[in-house]
Amino acid sequence: MKKRIASLIAALAVTAAGTTAYAAKAWAPADLRSLGSFLLGASETGSADLNDDNVSDIFDMIAMRKSLISSVGDYKETTVPATEEYVKLINRNVISDGVTWLVQSGAATEFSVTRAKTVSVTLKGDSSVNNGEEHRPRYAILVNDEPVLTECLSEKEKTVKVLDSDTPTNAVIKVIHLSEANNGPVGVGSITVGSDSALPIIPTSQKPLHIEFVGDSITCAYGVEGKDQYENFKTTTENFLKSYAYLTAKKLDADYSTACYSGYGVISSYSSDGSRNTSGLLGDHYDNAAANAPYNIPWDHSTTPVDVTVVNLGTNDNTYCSKDYETRGPEFTKAYVELLGKIHKAHPDAAIICTIGTMGCAEMYPYIEEAVEQFRKSSGMGDKIMCYQSAQQDMNNDGLGSDWHPSYTTHQKSAAVLSDKICTLLGLESDQVGIDVAADAKYEVSLNKDAGADAATYFSDFDKSFWVNVVTGGKEQSDVQSVISPIGLKKGGTYKLTFKATAPEGSKLPVQIRSKDGKTVYCDETFTAKGEKTPFEAEFTVTSDDPAAEFAIMFGGKDYSSVTLYELHLVKTA
Template identity: 45%
Template sequence: MNLKKYAAVIVSVITAASSCLITGNAVSDTDIAGLKKVIAGENSIDLSYDFDNNGDIDIFDLVKMKNYIINDDNSGGETVTSKYSASEKYVKFMGRYFTDKNNTAWLVQSGSAAEFTISGVSAEITIAGDSMVDSEEKYRPRYAVYVDGELVEDSLLSTYEKTIKLFDGDTPRKADVKIIHLSEANNGAVGIKNISVSSSSANPVVPAAEKNLKIEFIGDSITCAYGVEAKSQNDPYSTSTENFMKSYAYLTAEKLDADYSAVSYSGHGVISGYTSSERNTESLVPDCYEFVGKLPDYMQKWDFEKHKNDVVVINLGTNDYSYLKNDLENLSDDFVNGYTDFLEMVRSKNPDAYIICTMGTMGGEDIYPLIEKAVENFRSENDDRIMCYLSAVQKTANGYGADWHPSEITQQQSAYVLADKICEALGMESDKVGLDFAENGKYDVAINSDSGANAAFYVGYDKSFWVNMVMGGEKTSDIQAYVGEMNLTSGKYRLEFDYTTGLTKEIPLYVKQHGSESCYLSDTVNSDTSTAHYSKEFTVDSSAENCEIVFELGKDNYYNATFSNITLIKIS
């Protein structure tokens, strides 16, 4: 390529523009002349012209400048105020939405959002409400508005129309804007009537950039983040404590830098919604999956061909369990068949997506084997681009949301696990940050009976580790309680647990690779009859298989030791 010839063309375009905005600062004629000389080789390299901030002045800077001229054309012309519809020409939609005959765009599902960049001196948006604004306050749609990542509005819709100022001033600026529906589709939608901008730019409103990875989340109240901001499990439902941005779904998409879409309804299931007795066929996700929303105003067919997904996550079964538990043995086949049918529906709408199935955060894990069976049925008849895993049951130590729903901590932990599963499915590298490596570790006790040591142990449903020492043997190492079979990757970790013993005792503690003398962490726990908490950080320099957390409990006779809430989380 003749770089000077190409540069001359670009420079002629630049010279023709008397002014433009670059990262918020106007470019003068002197700047343009200087860039022209740098490109022509007449002046030495000046990194102030490094528009793509990569440390070099090259062809990519020319492209960057061209894009500024074309897309951010604040050329010093007349500032005018114009209104723009929330259409795909101007905004990027996340999640399912519907545009009515008046060109109002309705953000229907949990997390449905509009994202765009505004160039101008001032801007505002007009929000619209549907019939749900006349309902009880606790059922009104909740939404949020962000400008450059800063929250400027977080409200329940209580009027049919509301105008919100995004920014105002005398100096032109660029701002990234996001409007997001925080509550769920059961309680109405959030409309965007128009975007008003005062600007001299030829393109004052442009859509946010599409991301490479697109994930769809299908679920129930857990996916909706029902009650995630409630003060306790005793709080009743309210849209004011439902916040999709704290859902495992949103957090997973954020971690993987993905665009997302959600289809989630509280109380819904695959063959039965939540019930106290009879089967609930009024609350089934398969019946509304093909539509933008379930409410009559939004029951429009969703365009799957236009909105393709790379991954589809199905987190259903918790509400089905409320029905199945009454006669699990005789109802199991109905669930397996219904789940398999739904998988086939999802595959027909997402022919190229990897499907990941899970459940278990709120219990009901007794039906997880039925999901495994449905996945195997589907795999044998269709394809192998599908996997499933059992989500960890929420822990009391992490708190609860309204009506015993997952807390913010539980939602975040679920997101770390799911992000890792998606990386595994797609062959992407996972940093493993946030994962609890003790979650699936093997809990066991090693007893040196030759020394006379004797002990019994029990692992509770919540992974509490109870050890009863009868005879302690001769050394502390004669009885070792351990959490093992953990494969650690290099990085920084935090080990935490609660503990108590029936006597005052120093307990040697290690984190190490099985069979190795060297330790990643070596410490002593001072225990007595009261419950205490332990927390310590350490570093693993290189990946290692078959690692273990070891508590040395031997030497003393006739006492109990209990370790609970054991976590080994990678923090960086």
């Protein structure tokens, strides 16, 4: 909260001009600075009583707000540069010759306008505007979080009318770089606001949580809007707004920064022949604003204090390591530890989460585990560093982006899981929305031996299918059950259960989500088999917390039959 107030006070103090009348009192920027200093405890004197109640407190901030949204004079146009005085700088940006260059994926400028009738933004381009039509820098302009323009920058200078209204409007406006640093930046030159407010434009406030994302093409949202896996790379199909990174930050109401490049790795960038490729190593550029000149200047990490860094690397390294895991795997671990050292040095108070797996490469995960364990001991980070293996993309159900990259649906699923991991690590409350709470549950068969039930089972790690071949089914349907547990449920949560099953045609099988002792049933439905892989879905709301609930489908009472479950998911939807 202190971070929010500090940002607001600083923005008001720096950008205010002239004086404003409120409650028959004139106040100036110096008053705002005094109030900010006093409220934040930076000084015991110099408080500012803006509303004449003989006390300097939060109500004086309300006085500021009232004065900001009221008309104070004639309508006029004000043109300002895209600097911290007027806009919030998001991510790694480079300011040069009056232009703020949005270099990294998701780099942005964001600002609030008050009582504005018109807003226009002048954009700048460098030589990358001469790239091929489908490989130029892509950007979007958002008004109140809704995109009003999405396109590639094809001119060295362009002025975009963002707002044109007959009535005074308050809005939050963001200019964001959608494509990646490798293909050039988007420059923001100036912003012109037509308004009758004393402060027509101010930076939006900093958020209480900041997440840094260090990654490769997955983090860049490579091909997220591609038509299929056979389409090659284009910046026109990159959209950071659909990246798991942006979605995670949005879900947690966090600020973010990135250091991500397609093809990059820890010990080797993408290799087409299995030989080591050192042309794109993340560690070589982590301490710079970007990898390519002229933007590859040192980055001041202190400008963006980070609470947690997410490292999603190793997919490209696998093209090298896979030729000889025994030798190259430990090499990767050593380089990974060195990268963690750079990250920890830049942000010594930040937690670290490491992951891999969205595009497969499960063979690399043990080497990441080893790197995390080594760094945990050498750095003394303890429980502030962890790793997990991301679920591999479900290409059959969720689709694929360009060049076999993750679809938007996959990014959404990844964001839900990562958000939950961040909350757990930082001790925050997670709503678990979007989480498949059955993802890590164990598949077993429950047999009533007293009724003579007996069956054989097989679980496939490849597609998580569970086959039960009933030899003797006992007397009741409940004598043979496929049971999946433990499943954590939250009171008041709404869940969607989906699966496919193959069972004897026409059979009607009870399906339950219940407590471990069976006394509480949260969902009680019937599955009717209609051929191979019959789909099933049901929604229900839980009335109490249950950390060890279970799924069950019952098919006893019949000898010599089989039931196979496929693609079972239990996702919290609200």
